[in-house]
Structure formats: structure tokens, C-alpha cells
Amino acid sequence: MRSKGNKKTKVNIVTLGCSKNQVDSEVLLTQLRGNGIDAIHESEKDDSNIVVINTCGFIDNAKQESIDTILRYVDAKEEGLVEKIYVTGCLSQRYKEDLEKEIPLVDAWFGTRDLSRLLKQLNANYKHELVGERILTNPHHYAYLKISEGCDRPCSFCAIPLMRGTHISRPIEELVLEARNLAKQGTKELLLIAQDSTYYGLDLYKKRKLAELLKNLSDVEGIEWIRLHYAFPTGFPMDALEVMAGRSNICKYIDIPLQHGSSRMLQIMRRGTTREKTEQLLQTIRATVPGIAIRTTLIAGHPGETEEDFQEMMRFVEQSRFDRLGVFSYSHEENTHAHSMPDNVPAETKQERVDAIMELQQGISLELNQQKIGKVFKVLVDRKEGGNFIGRTEFDSPEVDNEVILPTKNYLRLGDFVKAKIIAATEFDLTGEVQAADS
Numbered sequence: 001m002r003s004k005g006n007k008k009t010k011v012n013i014v015t016l017g018c019s020k021n022q023v024d025s026e027v028l029l030t031q032l033r034g035n036g037i038d039a040i041h042e043s044e045k046d047d048s049n050i051v052v053i054n055t056c057g058f059i060d061n062a063k064q065e066s067i068d069t070i071l072r073y074v075d076a077k078e079e080g081l082v083e084k085i086y087v088t089g090c091l092s093q094r095y096k097e098d099l100e101k102e103i104p105l106v107d108a109w110f111g112t113r114d115l116s117r118l119l120k121q122l123n124a125n126y127k128h129e130l131v132g133e134r135i136l137t138n139p140h141h142y143a144y145l146k147i148s149e150g151c152d153r154p155c156s157f158c159a160i161p162l163m164r165g166t167h168i169s170r171p172i173e174e175l176v177l178e179a180r181n182l183a184k185q186g187t188k189e190l191l192l193i194a195q196d197s198t199y200y201g202l203d204l205y206k207k208r209k210l211a212e213l214l215k216n217l218s219d220v221e222g223i224e225w226i227r228l229h230y231a232f233p234t235g236f237p238m239d240a241l242e243v244m245a246g247r248s249n250i251c252k253y254i255d256i257p258l259q260h261g262s263s264r265m266l267q268i269m270r271r272g273t274t275r276e277k278t279e280q281l282l283q284t285i286r287a288t289v290p291g292i293a294i295r296t297t298l299i300a301g302h303p304g305e306t307e308e309d310f311q312e313m314m315r316f317v318e319q320s321r322f323d324r325l326g327v328f329s330y331s332h333e334e335n336t337h338a339h340s341m342p343d344n345v346p347a348e349t350k351q352e353r354v355d356a357i358m359e360l361q362q363g364i365s366l367e368l369n370q371q372k373i374g375k376v377f378k379v380l381v382d383r384k385e386g387g388n389f390i391g392r393t394e395f396d397s398p399e400v401d402n403e404v405i406l407p408t409k410n411y412l413r414l415g416d417f418v419k420a421k422i423i424a425a426t427e428f429d430l431t432g433e434v435q436a437a438d439s
Contacts, residue, residue: 012048017056141415183222261316295324301350
């Protein structure tokens with residue numbers, strides 16, 4: 001066993017889960033470095049004596065990944081490779097008491113709103129002058145901008161309010177300041193995220209202010225794309241669509257998690273809407289913002305879902321022709337409303353339903369992508385992979401959506417926009433031919 005002795009403190013931040021956790025880790029990283037502490041995100045070297053693990057507690061697979069990661073660092077601590085392990089984030093918020101008993105070698109556990117307490121544990125102070133500043137952990141040309149925290153919705157299946165608390169909007173001025181700072185770092189694309197972006201402003205301004213926020217962010221110099229994620233369908237602020245339609249730097253893209261296509265299941269899920277209202281909303285979105293790409297997520301196998309409900313969801317997907325779609329197998333989460341119901345859809349049936357929806361969506365995606373062949377799109381270059389550059393159109397968010405493969409012998413600078421003519425298409429990717437700058 002080797003010990004690091006009195007070596008100077010170095011903190012490694014390990015992030016699991018969603019983009020909201022990534023933002024939290026970036027804020028922590030910024031605060032630590034602002035306090036003069038040597039901190040790194042996802043270090044590949046074995047040279048950090050303190051590890052902070054930012055966990056996810058969303059569904060079973062994510063929880064298991066978080067626990068496995070904690071145990072891996074506990075083993076490293078027993079081998080003398082690290083001195084202190086601190087755990088924060090959703091899993092820690094939700095299961096702190098149980099985890100403290102099960103994994104006693106973790107030095108301290110923190111919840112999702114314990115940043116100041118965590119910093120104090122690391123001999124750092126929360127610096128208010130750093131609000132609006134952030135060290136990015138992904139390529140600097142795009143950045144996630146968390147516009148609010150928590151959620152007030154009563155969805156039957158969701159444990160997020162248990163982990164993230166009630167909805168708290170961030171002030172418009174603070175978000176604009178952060179956007180300006182990011183633009184100065186070279187950020188060209190802002191990805192707006194929240195647990196529920198539709199609700200933005202209701203708590204702070206007593207009315208929905210998403211449209212005003214979009215206008216203000218759209219005015220920030222240097223920001224060329226703004227992308228809206230996680231817009232809850234119930235109570236959607238229609239004035240936001242008018243802003244999207246009228247501002248060239250707001251992407252014709254919306255991520256709107258609908259969760260089901262059966263009115264009966266939407267009622268059981270406590271979503272506050274019906275299939276008919278959902279279809280009307282989709283029509284309004286498409287009519288107000290022509291050409292918009294709509295991404296959604298669905299859940300298969302929620303308690304009470306019958307074969308008839310599932311077939312209705314299949315028909316809904318077929319009819320709606322979403323540009324992008326993800327589907328989750330229902331996870332029976334403690335202390336949620338649905339947990340009081342019998343988890344009566346067998347695991348294999350859930351998986352069969354997930355597979356069936358994705359097979360249907362693959363056909364839709366292929367048809368929609370093939371319609372792009374021969375057309376020219378503005379593409380943001382994300383990375384180089386093998387002999388190709390990889391980018392995205394305004395209709396695609398990083399990591400979850402289509403990519404544009406750009407085979408070229410010429411060097412393309414990462415973070416630049418190029419024009420590309422689509423020459424081939426598969427279900428989930430496009431191949432583009434880079435056009436001359438003056439074409």
C-alpha cells in the first residue's frame with residue numbers, strides 16, 4: 001500500500017448522469033480553481049488525492065453505474081491511491097442514509113443543493129463573484145446553460161423532485177451574464193436545459209418568461225445557435241414559439257418529452273394532458289415554426305399499460321413522425337406515485353415494446369433523413385474521428401441526435417461552421433460534402 005503523504009491537494013471530479021450534472025460539476029470546478037485549489041474533471045492520471053463523485057439516481061441502470069463508480073474509488077482508497085472520497089448529486093441526495101451504512105469508507109455525502117457545504121469540506125469558500133462564470137468540460141464551441149433547477153410537476157413515475165427539489169428559476173440577468181462569458185470563451189451554441197424549461201419564470205416573475213429569456217439570449221453577441229431542451233408539454237408558453245420563428249440564431253429544434261401516446265396512460269402518469277391536446281400542440285409548433293425538428297422521449301411498460309395502450313402509442317409515433325425519439329423502459333422508483341401501483345408489465349414485455357417503438361422510429365428517421373439528400377445545411381464541426389470530421393446541423397443536439405459525417409482531405413477547424421451538401425443518409429446519420437465558402 002502506498003500513501004500520498006503530505007502531497008498538495010488535487011481534486012478529481014467524476015461526473016455521471018445527465019447534462020445538468022455536468023453543469024453542476026463545471027460550477028464546482030470553477031469554484032475550486034477560483035479558490036486556488038488544483039482541480040480537474042475526469043482525470044486520466046492517478047495523481048489526485050481527493051475524488052468527488054457527482055452521481056445520478058434517475059433509473060436503475062444509472063444508479064448501478066453510480067454505485068459501481070463509488071465502489072471502484074473505495075477500492076482505490078483501500079489501496080492507498082486516494083485519500084478522501086466525497087459523493088454528491090442525485091443518488092447521494094436520495095439514498096444518503098442507506099449509502100452511509102452500506103459504504104462507510106466514503107468520507108462525506110452531499111445532496112444536490114449542498115455546493116457551499118461541499119466547498120467548505122474542501123477548504124474552499126463559495127465565491128459569489130464567480131456566478132456566471134464556468135470552466136467547460138466539453139469542447140468550448142457549445143455549452144449547456146441550466147436555466148432552472150428542480151421541478152414542481154407531479155408525474156407518477158419521476159423521482160427528480162425528490163432529488164432536485166422544487167422549481168427554482170435563475171434570473172434572466174444572471175443567465176445573460178453567463179452566456180456573454182461563455183461567448184467570450186468561444187462558445188457558439190447554447191443548449192438550454194432544465195428539469196422543466198416550460199415552467200421558467202413562474203416562480204421568480206409570477207409568469208412564464210421563456211420567450212423573454214430566449215430574446216435576451218438571442219441578443220448576446222457571438223452566440224449563433226440556441227437550442228431548447230426539456231419543454232414540458234402542459235402549459236407550454238406559445239409566445240416562445242413566436243420568438244423561435246423570428247430569431248435566426250434560435251435553432252428550429254425542440255426537445256419536448258411527451259412520455260406516452262395514450263390518453264388513459266397520460267392520465268395515469270399524471271401528465272395533465274391528453275393525446276388530443278398533445279397532437280394539437282405538435283400541430284401548433286410545426287405551424288408556427290415551419291421546418292422545426294421535434295425530439296421526444298417515451299416510456300414503455302408503466303404500471304397499468306395494456307397492449308391496447310401500447311398499440312395506441314405506436315400509432316401515435318407513426319402519425320406524429322418525430323424527427324428524433326428516445327424511449328425508456330419503465331423503472332419502478334421508490335417514493336414515486338407509481339410505486340404504489342403494481343409493476344405489472346413483465347421486464348421482457350417492456351423491452352419488446354421499447355424495441356418495437358425504436359424499430360418503427362428507425363424507419364421514420366430513415367425516410368426523413370433521405371429527404372435531406374441533395375440539400376445544403378449549415379453544419380457545426382464537433383470533432384475529428386479517423387479520416388472524417390463529424391458535425392451537426394441545427395436539427396441535432398450533441399450526443400443524442402444525428403451526426404453529419406464529413407469526409408474531406410481539407411482541414412476543418414473544430415467549432416467552425418461549414419456548409420455541407422448531403423450525399424447519403426442512414427437511419428441516424430448523414431454524410432455531407434463540404435461546400436466551398438462562396439458556394
